[in-house]
Amino acid sequence: MGIRASIPDIVIGRLPIYLRALGRMIQEEKEYTSSHELGERLGISSAQIRKDLSHFGEFGKQGTGYNVQYLYEQIRHILKVDREWLMAVVGVGDLGHAIAHYRGFQARGFRVAVLFDADPKLVGERIGDLTILPMEQLAAEIQRLGIRIAMIAVPAAEAQAVADRLIEAGVTALLNYAPITLAVPPGVRVQYIDPAAHLQHMTYYLTP
């Protein structure tokens, strides 16, 4: 029995983009697509799309391309979003509120299940059908709900301490909105959302 080489992380990172485009095609009631068409929409070469998908199996048919619905389901399965993941949000300021209200998670495999904030003035406030809980309940609630994913929306100065507590409680995937690189132990994944960093990336190319 051979060893299956691990799939490049950069390929995994493109799958959600493919999934997003396929979701739109489903809305458009498009039944079939091709690597060429998908690449066209995404600004990616058709060869790359075929190569990426080939890591996971054979999903298309020569001559006709890919059945949109089928490929969509397959990628959902590969990414393990053919189920619902519960998430915790820590920090319920403006950004945390926006995250808690966001309607877009449900369709893509996620649900905000619990909110925490360190500010006693916010604790007890209701958002949708959730009540903001104090930090003291963080570990217990995360364990009770079996939560593995958390979003950090606290100020930069508190983000590392919050990450530490979340990891301690059993979280292994963090989406960090604070503008700071987190130190985490092996086995814990972190993704970053830093709008100012994206903006700075673009200003390099702007002529003043």
Place this chain on the structure above:
Amino acid sequence: MGIRASIPDIVIGRLPIYLRALGRMIQEEKEYTSSHELGERLGISSAQIRKDLSHFGEFGKQGTGYNVQYLYEQIRHILKVDREWLMAVVGVGDLGHAIAHYRGFQARGFRVAVLFDADPKLVGERIGDLTILPMEQLAAEIQRLGIRIAMIAVPAAEAQAVADRLIEAGVTALLNYAPITLAVPPGVRVQYIDPAAHLQHMTYYLTP
């Protein structure tokens, strides 16, 4: 006179991360750092940091490393964020509100200067010292303020049309929060913020 090869975009994308770390070091009143220390904090090899910086000049000293403040200023200059860029925000729902309130832009070279929304119920509402304007005023206001950067925080279904209008008005850098890949003409830059895509990237690695 030779042709200066263009610097890889992936290198440009790392500069804001270096800048962010240097900003924190300034807060910590750290005077000198090294490629090794910086790399340690960021989970990047020291060789990569030195190589990245070498595209732009020589900023360090053998034996002592980099003066934090000096390197910070140099990178700010390279990224053209040693000034203030005005930005437009289109779509002032929960997310647009959070963006408009966000205090973190100022220190990193940006200011939200104008807000637009298609909803007549929102038009006229004040957020901080800004008033939400109707879409009809988009082109005129963007031109009047000389705005080159816009953030799109409208539903996916409207994002492409909004992008088209912004580009038409002279915007050449878009930060898109809508979960859709935008089609833009050459010369226009787009960066994407899609939390669900980041989450899906991580669930791949989670064991159910």
Place this chain on the structure above:
DNA sequence: TAGATTGTTAATCGATTAACAATC
């Protein structure tokens, strides 16, 4: 000085692309 660290070169590694046989 001795130790540390830079900037740079060359080697390595990995990702993307081009091309095409297979086949629907």
Place this chain on the structure above:
DNA sequence: TAGATTGTTAATCGATTAACAATC
């Protein structure tokens, strides 16, 4: 069938890393 498109191989391209002379 003829045309289209896949999955895959090999070639190309580009990015990362290791190593080290230079030097503070």
